[in-house]
Amino acid sequence: MIHASAIDRFLNTFGSWALALLWGLPLAFAIWTAIHPAEFEANFELLAPLTTVNFVKAWEAAPFARYFLNTFILVTLILACQFFLGTLAAFAFARFQFPGRGILFGLVLLQLLVMPDILIVENYQTMRFFNLVDTIPAIALPYIASGFGIFLLRQTFMTVPKELDEAARLEGASTLGLLWRVYVPLAKPTYLAYGLVSVSHHWNNFLWPLIITNSVETRPVTVGLSVFASTDSGTEWSVINAATLMTSAPLLIGFLLFQRQFVQSFMRAGIK
Template sequence: MHLAKLKISRWLLYIFALLWLVPLLWMTVTAFRPKQIALSPSFSLEFTLHNFATVWSAAPFAQYYLNTVIIVVCVFGVQMITATMAAFAFARVSFFGKNVVFLLFLVQIMVPADVLIFPNYTVLKELSLLDTKLGIMLPYFASAFGIFLLRQMFKTIPPELDEAATMEGYSRWQILWKVYFPLARPSYIAFGLVSVSYHWNNFLWPLIVTNSVENRPLTVGLAIFAQSYEIGAQWTEVSAATLLVIAPLLVGFLLFQRQFMNSFIHSGIK
């Protein structure tokens, strides 16, 4: 009975996976097909790279890529520092009201980022940071999810290591970066994957705070490209542009799929 249920569950997973793949496969095939037969129901082995050449020359995707990489790398870099220090404080440092403060951090996980768009926009306007890369990044420099994930990992590290490091003359700062940081590598991988994928795909906030090509990320650039008068409903160009945007994440997932799954398993995320 149990084996039968397991087989049914496995087949359901396969079916849902295929349903998820249908739009991705359709988009990929359309991106490589000639425009005149793109929507034809008949199968053809005729493929072309002309759509990608058209897209790359019609919009500044090179600039969009650069902007996105800068934003993603800088946000994760700052998050790693802030989340590491906060998680270490919640895991190993005793101070008044620690549990209450930690609960306040956990509440932030349940607050959708879109709810904070108006107050964040007002703050950026007062700081004259609208239409800047720093303005896009600033609200995400602290991550409640990252703090929670690293704090749980740090609490699994034996306190005896702290005592041994202290006897060796290490300060708390040195203990954090020379003991805890290396041991928490799976959690950093898991957090990094979540952070990079989220900010690579982030759309609404960058759309609101950016107006120039020099600061727009890929998602906003793709939306403007797809809605432009010149492109209209030309599915081949739109599909090619979409594939350009999501290709790095797809390639990264396919290359590091095993590390992706293992990092979450070791981090305690079931």
């Protein structure tokens, strides 16, 4: 008689393999077509010649160097602002008592329930009012304050024993010194976990950058890839897949290099 736990293990293993194949086959196809000549797109020969021509064609067909620079500036700007504002707000919610604290924190949590796409029209009008349309700051401004980041850091700060506050005060630490020397170092796993999520999300963000930008000087890689694919003849899938791999390679390599730290950071930060 088969034990119930054995059936559970089999179903979990089968489901894991099924999901892995579902997600892995398109990636395998993209890699295959990108590293082989165009005539081997639908002809999967094991001895097919390898080539880097598709990557060269893609790189020369569009200003991907500029797209990568724009994206790096964008995700760095957003993450720095989120860390700065989120740290101050989370510390205030976790340790200060002030009128309306619960209401304000409820408004922060309300942000988690609002889809960003709902605010696209209002955000665009705001950027146009400040004459920021088609600029990198215009892409970043709607995201510099993250309700999820504030909530996550607040929960972490609340776990810090108050005895550490008293000890730091006895050493002469100011409020900001207390935050910088005690709370921030203890929350490093949370910062890493949230930083990975933020960078991944804004690297792949597409709709808002597509609407707010219209020039090469400000487009991130996602919008640049879309423009490149739409202007292509549509027959050279090997070149399009090569461009796709180039734009997603930094995130993929980063995840493979920091996979263990990524998972451990989420576990320590309490993200289920």
